[in-house]
Amino acid sequence: MLNISLISNITFESLGSFVGIFYEGIIIIGMIIILIDLYRIYRVSKLSLTKNLLLSFIFLTLGIFFSWLAKWWLWMHGVSNYFGGYGLQLISTFKMSIACAIIGMYFLKLFFNSLFSTGNERSSGNNLLIIRKLIEVSIVLTVHIPAFLLNSPELGFISDAIAFFILLLDMTFLIPNALKSFRMGKKDKIFGKKFISIGLTAIFIFNMAIMFLLDRVTMFLQIKGTFNELGYTVFYFAAWTSVLISLIFAVYGFIKR
Template sequence: MNLVFVGFLFESFIIILATLVLILILKRYLIKKHRLTLYLFLIFLNLVLSVVFSWLSKILVLTTNIDYVYNEPNPAAQPNVPFPWLVTRIVDFRITVFFVAVAILISYILKVKVFGTDYVTSHKIIVYSFGAYTGIFCLFVYQRGNTLLDAINFLNVLVYMFMIYVPFMIRSIEAYKSVEEKTYRIAFFSLAIMSLSFILVFVFTLIDRITIIFGTEGFTPFYFAAWTFVIIGFLFAYLGYIRPKSA
């Protein structure tokens, strides 16, 4: 069985579902003009783009002479394709991870706005600095076939996710416990599940990368679990937070 083709089909399904939710969120924003809904739309837009570029990587592998290269830094056969700088980073999921990093940064802004807190200067500097480091690492600290660097790349994003989404999840749970109105309880619970889901996306993705270092071809059950949690996060955010009157 061609695992790349299976991954392509699976991500096609994820993209269709995610795009439908994204359209619903956009429609909600155009009706309500609620700034928090706009932030969620931008977060989800970047996450959808991340899946799209992961999907494009599989199209490139399936239709061109380029292939996934693992545990072989600077492989002898470099891909003979137009725009190799961009294409190799698409194939090796660097562009995918870059859009995830952007989504995390917007999530930080959403967290501050949702809970009505002011930016803490020191924390803001750390968040933006680590975001810049993660983005630079995604695009420029790269060696084709160096799976260890790829794993570090995913680890960077996982750390960034923990920095933003763990506090987001904790605050959402606290708010869920403290409010009485059912609509807001559902909204905060949904945000907590969304945060947990997005963390698990990269926990499972990192595990999948680590298995490659030890000789697998990737596309383990952890890979499929990762993208599944993208949809879970989307659905909980939409059904619990955006669709109700809270957004």
């Protein structure tokens, strides 16, 4: 007969990891298929607008891959080996994913600057933007050090919330750009649907950060939810789904329309 504790481990650890692996695998495959299509468009057009959009979603996809890798490690090696070295903890606690998302937002900011800003505005703010991104990435990659040194899950959840809050602040530029896009969508009779699509792209990407912040806060507060025993909440599923939807709007609603 099977040991009861073994069945429990399979239910809450292995099953939880497998659900995450399967779900994120589907998202990654969907992202790659659309990114290949976007790359083909860029090879023909050679537009910086398309290049920045492509690079932005490449880094977002890389962030999803790091999240998938963390769940794969847990599935293969178990929870006891999940929080090993600091590098592994950066992956398992979403810090590498957030760092990739912040870099992705750099290129998305360049995309919107190309779309709405003048040449002088774009050149004057780029150096400051690079410095800001370097600071943000450095904070995200070091904020987990106290939790790592003290082996404290509570500090780990706090560092998660801080990192996701930084990402949320980093994405605030998406809101005014989404509003600009919607206004242009109403005014422009020819390209109106393109602008509405890129506005929806911005909204869904911003929603990703909100969903992940809610996921970490929910876990920290120990709110019992459907997926809480698996190591994440329903907000986790909504977050990566938002990224895929945003890419669909960007490519098939803006670039290819």
